[in-house]
Amino acid sequence: MTPEMEPAQWWLGLCRKPPVVCPSLAGIGILPVSAFGEMAGSSRSPGSVRRGIGSAIAGMRILNRNRQLLWFTLLAGFVLAGNAAGQGALYYLTRFLQPAHFPAGGGPVSLLGMSLYDIVSYSLDFILAFATLFCLVFILAGLTVSIPSGKKDTAASFSEGIRMAKQFLVPIILWSLALAAAGFLLERTYVFLISTFPHELGFLYMLGNGYFVSVIGQFPFNWTLDWNMLTEIPGYGGRSLLLLIYPFGFLETLHFSAISLLLFILTPFMVPRIILGRTSLREAVAGSVALMKMTWAEAGTCVLFLGIIVSAIFLGHLLVQAASGIVSPYETIAFHPSGIWVALALVYNMTLAAFALGAATVAGIGLQEIYTGATGQPGTGSQEPRPD
Numbered sequence: 001m002t003p004e005m006e007p008a009q010w011w012l013g014l015c016r017k018p019p020v021v022c023p024s025l026a027g028i029g030i031l032p033v034s035a036f037g038e039m040a041g042s043s044r045s046p047g048s049v050r051r052g053i054g055s056a057i058a059g060m061r062i063l064n065r066n067r068q069l070l071w072f073t074l075l076a077g078f079v080l081a082g083n084a085a086g087q088g089a090l091y092y093l094t095r096f097l098q099p100a101h102f103p104a105g106g107g108p109v110s111l112l113g114m115s116l117y118d119i120v121s122y123s124l125d126f127i128l129a130f131a132t133l134f135c136l137v138f139i140l141a142g143l144t145v146s147i148p149s150g151k152k153d154t155a156a157s158f159s160e161g162i163r164m165a166k167q168f169l170v171p172i173i174l175w176s177l178a179l180a181a182a183g184f185l186l187e188r189t190y191v192f193l194i195s196t197f198p199h200e201l202g203f204l205y206m207l208g209n210g211y212f213v214s215v216i217g218q219f220p221f222n223w224t225l226d227w228n229m230l231t232e233i234p235g236y237g238g239r240s241l242l243l244l245i246y247p248f249g250f251l252e253t254l255h256f257s258a259i260s261l262l263l264f265i266l267t268p269f270m271v272p273r274i275i276l277g278r279t280s281l282r283e284a285v286a287g288s289v290a291l292m293k294m295t296w297a298e299a300g301t302c303v304l305f306l307g308i309i310v311s312a313i314f315l316g317h318l319l320v321q322a323a324s325g326i327v328s329p330y331e332t333i334a335f336h337p338s339g340i341w342v343a344l345a346l347v348y349n350m351t352l353a354a355f356a357l358g359a360a361t362v363a364g365i366g367l368q369e370i371y372t373g374a375t376g377q378p379g380t381g382s383q384e385p386r387p388d
Helices: 005-011 023-027 033-044 048-065 067-097 116-146 158-195 199-217 242-266 270-275 281-314 316-327 329-333 339-375
Strands: none
Touching: 048 067, 048 281, 048 339, 067 116, 067 158, 067 242, 067 339, 116 158, 116 242, 116 270, 116 339, 158 242, 158 270, 158 281, 242 281, 270 281, 270 339, 281 316, 281 339, 316 329, 316 339
16 A cells, blocks of 8 residues: 555545544644544533533633733723724714705715615624724634643743734634624624514513613613713713713623624634634634534533623622612612712622623633643644744
């Protein structure tokens, strides 16, 4: 059997010898079909839940040992805050493009069945979504490089990880564009479904949406605390432009984050496949789907475990409301609460945001642990990436 014929006969079943993983293939995260078949049953094993929770706990330990990974948490918070400011600015700009602001006969033209207002509004929304997702995917790539490789404690610093992630700008940009397009389609689909929602079941939507607006849109500590009071111009009584950021931009960012989280959950191994596997975007999509089929239980348990922790912290405001109703009922229902009450609400919101972003960091680390465990491929650590 000649060396040229051996690989073909292995894969065509002409040789009984089992295929051997070539070191060059293992280095880029490509495994033979038999190896994927052996891992395919791992999601269905009884230990999947235990491994998923273990990955989340391992992520907490890695973050505790390597505090410089918290730079990802801080930068992600800044990116989302920028998205909230951008959402408020877009609302301020596009409201003047509505037909009511044009003189008679000077309204916006129509193109492909859409008005100029719709075209500009959708374009600006897409640009803001792409910019936000690009920043999130880019710093996630830096986090992926900065996570310690294997069981070693050494890893590249986060700044070094960001520098190394610059070598993957093209697939990061393409993947960000794909995420932005998918998010836009999901949002338009959601708006269409809401518009066609049966009137007989409308109370279900109002019940869920009303609770969301009441608890999220206002400070969780006081159902009657109006955000308009917090954006008054001192000595004037009017509303400042901060009102466009909170609550409008804040609520829009929560909506955007929910859609983005769904997309990241559906494709949790895309960034590791691009960065660690050094594959093209098409191969990364196929590899991520294949790995998700094998490890969906572990990945879902990891995300669900962290989500339960964040939800428990979020629901803690109900205990504070109940306690305050017993100690000081008037302060609980007052439309103008005291400064201490407002300060407590601010501390709660910042704490909740910190825990949510920290859980996102741990989730990124935990999912990479699942990825390296499923592929048997160590992380890059402090090693210099190979040139493409």
